[in-house]
Amino acid sequence: MGKISKKTLNKVLLRTQTTQFSHNYERMQSLSLTYDFAPVIEELYKDKPKEQQVRAMQRYLEYFNTHPLAIPAILGICAAIEETTDEDHKDSVTNIKTGLMGPLAGLGDSMLNLTWYPIAGSIGASLCVESGSILGPIVMFLLINLLYWPLKYFGLHKGYEKGMDLIQNEQNGGLKIFDRLGNFANVLGVVVVSGLITSTVKLNTGIEFAAGEGTIALQDQLNNVMPCLLPVLLTALCYFLLKKGQGKNSVWVILGLLVACIVLSCFGILV
Incomplete structure (x- = not known):
């Protein structure tokens, strides 16, 4: 799978779980993004001068803010570009990273914050209201993460495998797959919320x-x-x-x- 090993990508995936721990009002998620991507930079630049590795780190210390769900997909694409471009064309990494953070932030908000979180919370709350069961918060936690983790894993690894094709090649679907996921989440949300209205609103x-x-x-x-x-x-x-x-x-x-x-x-x- 190229120069970057699957083990390194999985390290990035695990590190993205800490993304929200180091927000700052100047550059938002830049510190955590750099920490997430550090294993890739260390692997790609292990035999190159230290100055190049420093410049690579500095590319990810620039302003960055998106939905946590979108970060693995963006880092997967960045990993592919870092691997296939020379040092004179590394500006494309910053351009892609900056160009994707806005649209994917909106997609993450619509799919999770405004659709899946309320669905999972409503199902968990209904279990607590009807029977006082401790299963309510457990079910909510499982529902959120059963969607959250596969999307992050898929986004990171497919983003790396497809690289720029995921953005430019319409024949392979481009970013339309995210549009389909968003539409699916909206439809699912309407169906579930409609069922919850009849069962919980008295x-x-x-x-x-x-x-x-x-x-x-x-x-x-x-x-x-x-x-x-x-x-x-x-x-x-x-x-x-x-x-x-x-x-x-x-x-x-x-x-x-x-x-x-x-x-x-x-x-x-x-x-």
Whole structure:
């Protein structure tokens, strides 16, 4: 697999687990990125002058910030470019690294922070709410890492194997594979969250109408027409309010729901 051994790449993979430990406000993840990539530089430059190794290290000390999930893929591509280019063309490493960190940061946020983390957290929380089981946080941890680790491993090793082809060669798919993963995550998120709404959001009305000598319960009629209509409407309202406030009003939304539910329950509107 070229000059860089699989053992060295696996060292890089393990080191990426510490990426978030050395943030700084000047260059963000640059220190941890340099630490992650050090095994590759040591292997590639072991028989070269020390000055070249120093310059190689300095390339990774420049400003860098992306999603931790994207770092292995970017380092895999950088490893391939470091291996195949001469010293006069090493600027391409910095250009590729800088060009990829933005798009892949957005992809990582959409796939994990905004999709998979809420799914895993909701499933774990539902286990705790329904039975008080300790399995809730364990399941959440496993769900996150069962997706996290394969994507990091695949990103690092495939990034190194494909090198520049992963970016330039549209015949091999280019970065479209990440677009497909993002679309898959969005679809999965919608399906799972939809199922969780019906199972965890409980909202029933106690409104009744007189009909001759008996009464008609509004909740029964709603269940006949569209079960779980009220939980869906409540979820849509919360989503609208949170989106309108860009998430900054989440505390007020929660407090408002608590107050509204207590007041409506006192009047028998909610049961």
